[in-house]
Each structure stands twice: as C-alpha cells, then as structure tokens.
Amino acid sequence: MLLKKKSAVITGCNRGIGKKILETFYENGANVFACVRKLDDEFKNFVDRNKSKYDNKIIPIELELEDESNIKNAAKKILDQNIPIDIIVNNAGIISTSLFQMTSTKKLKEMFNVNFFSHSIFTQYLIKSMIRIKKGSIIYITSSSALDGNEGRSAYASSKAAMISEAKVLARELGVQNIRVNSIAPGLTNTDMMVKNHPKDLINKTIADISLRRICETSEVANVALFLASDLSSYITGQVIRVDGGMR
Secondary structure (H helix, E strand, C coil), X not given: CCCCCCEEEEECCCCHHHHHHHHHHHHCCCEEEEEECCCCHHHHHHHHHHCCCCCCCEEEEECCCCCHHHHHHHHHHHHCCCCCCCEEEECCCCCCCECXXXXXXXXXXHHHHXXXXXXXHHHHHXXXXXXXXXXXXXXXXXXXXXXXXXXXXXXXXHHHHHHHHHHHHHHHHHHHHCEEEEEEEXXXXXXXXXXXXXXXXXXHHHHHCECCCCCECHHXXXXXXXXXXXXXXXXXXXXXXXXXXXXX
C-alpha cells in the first residue's frame, strides 16, 4: 500500500498504460480521479467491479483534451471535491506516423494540442492544490521517440519532447514547494495504440533492436510510475526514466 491516503489524477484511463497505472495506484491505496475521454459502459462496469475491493475510491472524470473549456471544467470538478491532490499523471495522448515532409500543419497542431498543450493547461489548474499542501509528485508519460527521434515520428516525438522539457522546468520551479516532477519514456509497449496498429514486420524489426528482445508490458511502466508517485522516490526530481528494455 505505497499510496495509502494519497489522491491521484491520471489522464487516459480508458485503456493501455493509463488504465494499468490506474489499477496499480488503486491497488496501492490511492483514491484515483480517473480521467477518460468518454465515460462509456465498459469503463463504468470496470469502476463498479472494483468498488468493493478496497476502502479507497475510483472517481471517473470525463476529459476531452481537444476542448480547452472541457479541460477547465474537468479540473474544476476535481478541485471541487476538496480532496488534496498528491499525484498527477499526464498520460493521455495520440500518435501519428508520417515522414516530416508529409506531415500536415493540421496534424502537427493536433499532436501538440492533445499531447502537450492540454496537459499543460490541466496541470496549471491542478497544481494549485499541490502548492497549497506543499507536496506532490507529477509524472509525465512521454516516449523513447522523444529521446531517439525515430523516423516517421516528427510530430509525435516533438510533442513528447516538449513534455520532457516542461517537466524539467517544473521540477526546478516547484522544488521549493516540495513538488517533484519526472518523466517516464516507454519504448515499444503492448498497447492497442502501439502494437495492434502497426505492421507485424515493423514490430519484429523493433524487437530485434531491443536488448531484452521483447515488448514492454503496461505493468512495467505502471510500476515505475508507482515508484515515482510514492515516497520511495522522495529525492528524485527532474529525471527522465527510460522503460524500453534497452532499445538501440
């Protein structure tokens, strides 16, 4: 129970890495504001199935990252609960693959709006709670692409690199408030967005360049997020932790 009596806000909880972080934090005692693009029946059933497991709660929040007014309203719903926020995980995002010269201005703006600007705005609202209690951990889920500059990922990698830069700045600015800010850069991870939507030969080629010769599981990213969210990492801030199995 590494997060007992702590409260966390996690974006992108519908599936993939975000959902696994939600499950891991909930199992470790946190009350979780689970932000989803749409509160559908599948997610409602997931919340209902977990209601009786522990004393803590999962509180669903609808969050549309392409709508600034919706971002503000979602933040207000969270803050109106009057529950101090200990952890923020900026995870939700979209991906696009195209050569630089084939990337439209529209696609570039969409990538930055969802992956970067929306989280910046959301975090600006939420950190007021952290500053008030003078403690907290903010975690940005970025990508190894942001560090390696993979082909065909100019828009995606750039938007994720912006997250890393912002996290480093925030670590310096918020350290005096006892708020830590770190980034996790996963490599190829077993999610619908990364694996099921890419050709098998490309996946196999990528695996051949990974030292551990396998794809990362979402639980392996979630465990690093758990470490950074907990007091076990109380003297770690401004860092980027790669969870990529040794990509070359």
